[in-house]
Amino acid sequence: MVNLEQLKQRSGSQCELCKAQENLAAYEVPESAGQSTPQVLLCQVCRDQLDNPVQLDSDHWQCLADSMWSQEPAVQVLAWRLLKQLSGETWAQDLFDMLYLDTDHLAWAQAGTLPEERDLAQHRDCNGVRLQAGDNVTIVKDLDVKGSSLVAKRGTAVRGISLTDNPEHIEGRVEGQRIVILTKFVKKNG
Structure with missing residues (x-):
């Protein structure tokens, strides 16, 4: 070696x-x-x-x-x-x-x-569009963030997402806080 x-x-x-x-x-x-x-x-x-x-x-x-x-x-x-x-x-x-x-x-x-x-399992948004690391998405439903008082509002843009091992989850930054978001509650921008 x-x-x-x-x-x-x-x-x-x-x-x-x-x-x-x-x-x-x-x-x-x-x-x-x-x-x-x-x-x-x-x-x-x-x-x-x-x-x-x-x-x-x-x-x-x-x-x-x-x-x-x-x-x-x-x-x-x-x-x-x-x-x-x-x-x-x-x-x-x-x-x-x-x-x-x-x-x-x-x-x-x-x-x-x-x-x-x-x-491989693929991450897909609420419309079935494939998500990739670095994509920008928009939240389509108000989401309560577990463990905090933060509510991620519908229409909030999340830039530069990260993919997780679970195809139903992505990570992104909302109001300066890194959170896990269910893919069924986002749509890909552009």
């Missing part, structure tokens, strides 16, 4: 996927055919999205246009998996079509693919 200093030296102290230089940590790339689990150096944003594929931000992953050409097999495998997951985006499909992995690395990439989007 590679230690953190070796990863920093190999990567030039930057995320091996998006080139960010802050909040770097080792990330294990599972399903390797070898004895040990290979590691890559990733930023917090990349790690969070890999650990929670429901929240993949396709704009962030345009960085794969550069990192997919890495000489490091574990980085190539992660790029393949992410591009496969994002293949609904034209730019991602174009990159995926260009990416070549040798037979062993392709088998490794396929063995640990990210769950397909249709297999």
